[in-house]
Amino acid sequence: MEKDNILVMKSITKLFPGVRALDEVNIHVERGEIHFIVGENGAGKSTLMKVLSGIYPDSSFDGDVLFDGSIKHFHGIKDSVSDGIVIINQELALFPDLTVYENVFVGHEVVKFGKVVDWNKTKELSKKFLDMVGLDVDIYRLAGSLGVGKQQLIEIAKALSQNVKLLILDEPTAALNENDSANLLQLLVDLKKEGITSIMISHKLKEVVAIADSLTILRDGKTIIRMDRKDINEQEIIKNMVGREIEDIFPKRPAYKGGEVVLETVHLNSYDTNLNRYIVSDANIKLHKGEVVGISGLMGAGRTELAHSIFGNPKKYKISGKIIAFNKAVKLSSPKDAIDQGIAYVSEDRKKDGLILFETISQNICIADLKKISKFGILNFFKQNTYAEQYVKDLDIRTPSILQQVNNLSGGNQQKVQVSKWLFSDPKILILDEPTRGIDVGAKYEIYTIINDLVAKGMSILIISSELPEILGMCDRIYVIAEGIQTAEFDIKDATAEKIMESATV
Amino acid sequence: MKENVKTKSFMEKLSWLIYKYFLTLISMLRTNIRDYGMYIALMTIFVAFGIMTGWVFLAPVNFTNLLNQTAYVSVLAVGMTLVIVTRQIDLSVGYIGAFLGAYVVVAVENQGQSVVVALLGALVITVIVGIIKGLFIAKIKVPAFVVTLAGMFIFKGFLMLKTNNRYIPTSHPFFQKIGIGYLQTYEVAGVDLITLIIGGVLLLAVIFSGIRGRKKNVKLGIPNEKIELFVTKLVFMSAVLSYLAWTLASFRGISYLLLITVVVVAIYHFMTTQTTLGRRIYAVGGNPDAAELSGISVEKILVIVMVSMGILALISGVMYASRLQNTSPNHGPFWELYAIAAAFIGGCSAAGGIGKVVNAVIGSIVIMSLKNGMALSGVNANIESIILGSVLLLAVVFDIYTRNVRPVDLVGMHYAKKEFGNELKQAKTELKEAMLEFKLAKNEKKDDVLEYEYKVTNAQGTYNKINERIRIAKEEDFIKV
Secondary structure, eight states, rough: OOEEEEEEEEEEEETTTEEEEEEEEEEEEEEEEEEEEEETTTSSSSHHHHHHSSSOGGSSSSSEEETTTTTTTOOOOHHHHTTTTTEEOSOOOTTTTHHHHHHTTTTSEEETTTTOOOHHHHHHHHHHHHTTOOOOOOTTTTTTGSSSHHHHHHHHHHHHHOOEEEEEETTTTTTTOOHHHHHHHHHHHHHHHOOOEEEOOOOOOHHHHHSSEEEEEEEETTTEEEEEEOOOHHHHHHHHHHOOOOOOOOOOOOOOOOOOOOEEEEEEEETTTTTTTEEEEEEOOOOTOOOOEEEEOOTTSSSSHHHHHHHHOTTTOOOEEEEEEETEOOOOOHHHHHHHHEEEESSSOIIIOOTTTSSBHHHHHHHHGGGEEEEETOOHHHHHHHHHHHHHHTTOOSSSSTTGGGSSSSSSHHHHHHHHHHHOOOOOOEEEESTTTTTTTHHHHHHHHHHHHHTTOOOOEEEESOHHHHHOOOOOOOOOOTTTTTEEEEEEETOOHHHHHHHHHH | OOOTTTTTTTTHHHHHHHHHHHHHHHHHHHHHHHHHHHHHHHHHHHHHHHHHHHOOTHHHHHHHHHHHHHHHHHHHHHHHHHHTTTTOSSSHHHOOOOOOOOHHHHHHTTTTOOOOHHHHHHHHHHHHHHHHHHHHHTTTTHHHHHHHHHHHHHHHHHHHHTTSSSSSSSSHHHHHHHHHBBOOOOTTTTHHHHHHHHHHHHHHHHHHHHHHHHHHHHHHOOOOOOHHHHHHHHHHHHHHHHHHHHHHHTTTTBBHHHHHHHHHHHHHHHHHBBBBHHHHHHHHHHHHHHHHHTTTHHHHHHHHHHHHHHHHHHHHHHHHHHTTTTTTTTOTTTHHHHHHHHHHTTTTTTTTOOOOOHHHHHHHOOOOOHHHHHHHHHTTTTTTHHHHHHHHHHHHHHHTTTTTOOOOOHHOOOOOOOHHHHHHHHHHHHHHHHHHHHHHHHHTTTTTTHHHHHHHHHHHEEEEHHHHHHTTHHHHHOOOO
């Protein structure tokens, strides 16, 4: 019997400058099934969904999108929505200051006389769609006052009100607690009975195994395999997700010999009052002198939040537990306190949190320790520039001059400036958050070499990374966290990509 | 590239030197148009009004008067620059300044306090108000616009209370001295020698600090600007300084208002460019998240900036009351807006992190020149605001358009054109041919149209590469050969 495919995407190729984000990707989804797309961070899942929903217009990629039996040329999200494809992103697109019923129909209002909004009908219909998704709230409440789980249901109600045929959910349960997640998954199963097909991106393999009718695994922008219900099991998925050898891109360093503990967290909890949940719970990590410790976990697992909790808590989470630095319990209530304790933090987003883009290399390098280049508050530019020159030379930052704005540097060189800035503050503990994100292979190797040099000098380094090869190639010991909870600890000798992935996907 | 020296006559060499000098000058102006644009605009305004008023505008009396008029705006604009650099705004300073002026005048005239006590009282008030404003903005995170808008209303009220809604004149010697007094003069043939000597000392200071800066750069290994530009700049600055000194000297010398302005600007210029506090302020403005993560307390910096703004408002208010020799409930409106306009005309970026206090002063002079010049030349006074608004808008548009100016070196390009000119010509012809062939192929609907398109792209690439090589050529690259 001919299978009824609601969606076929044929040899989709999407190029970004210097990267093949999608390389001849093929997927097909049968009518009325729940299809999962699974892959590591950066495998191309979100890019593929953006191609499907028309965010990347028809002309910007190669390949065909067949929906409901005909080739589609979407030029924007409006086109795909009018054909019944609705995407719900991880970052919800609700208006927090509008009421629930307004949110359901915003953008496709119910009108009378052509232009006038029919509020009575809006309320009536929104009630109907909210019932369909099982959300029982006062429709006059502001969407922002509801929890994330309920907000998600409003998004789905909104999708239903747009006559959705294919519902795409990008990591819908990443921000939800267990109860809300279970409800959402049940809802998808119920909607399936109503004839709505879903595509879901998820890192949580347990839920994949629970409700998937089929799935496609992507890796490095390529389709690896399509599995049907009967073949799906966790082990097989992990094997195909990871499936690559660690290439020889990691410089060697002498084996770690052991040393005293320099940093320890004891029952560290961080509570985010905006999200109303724990983003770090009961973290117990130890870092020894001259050791490289990796923190692995999927996006949104709470890795950066953990680093922030240690580094003076700039986002003002509610923190409990103890931080012990150099055998002393310390209270770090601002990044300055952490810097004074000899801790440095190279942030994940160098443009947003790390560098002052319109200032020069030398200004950026010296900003974290102005005392070192000043006397009585007056700057010594000779010192500033001498230090800057030295780091430019030591770290091989490629620039015509230290007076260059960092804005004009390549990603790799910007990252080196960020690292220089923190080395300048003479840290004993260096936290690197995604140290090689968005930089090319050559620059990566250089960053790794710098890490090894620092370790040789006795520095202790904490690397947070979503790239498994990096964690496996650089670290002496590895902690894995998932949903804010520390789920495993591995010595590098025992660690494998499969084991880490298993602990990261609860 | 070697110049064929032997075949060139002396005249040819000389004309090349002059030509080269202008090329270098224009290159510098084009590369640094952001820095010089404002000075060029100011010069244009001066000359235009000079012509329109039969040079009365630039005469010693009026010029001195203009600088005295500008003083209170300049001082406010200096503080406002830091406020804008840290991504905030302060609408309250006009009425705060006017209120503090009234406070001091009333304290001295009606309550018989000594000037020092009155000034100290005003200082305490403004520091406390600054801290409160800063805490609302930084800690409670109320937008600065709202906090200071509230402050504007509140202090308008306080001003009316303080003056009892009445005009209060003063003839206290302190206000006379500050407002309409001049420094000691020693006149010879109608010209004040003291002003001339101060001008001369400043001139020498400019020249020596310029030369010292170049030496320092050499020590640091930072490339200096070309020597001919440096000399041109020095000559230009000397001319301006001499003119200024002479003009002031031939009227009544240096006024206290001008002196206070210069001292304030000098302190703030030093603070912003040479101290760690200055670095921190600009870091907070450039990227608050990164600054906080670098161990800088954003809250503290914002409070400091607000307090500094308050202190400058006090100085400004006292200057204004002194110059008019009175205080009145009508003082205050639009001061803050002039200051904000001056900061933006001076190149402050609303996105934060960029702005120089000295340029804000130039901005103030631009604004006051427009007011003063239009009044003098008999233009309908109602047009004044229209012109001022247009100038503000133009200045910001100019700023946005010149944000990504790429450096050019016309001398280098001149050499490069000689060297790669033929290559470029050839590449251009090839490109044209390729395009023609592609067009033909497309019309004939050949199967391998793509092949032709590919050729066009390639030819375009070659052409662009050579073109770019010429564009980025620098003089140094050729002299070494």
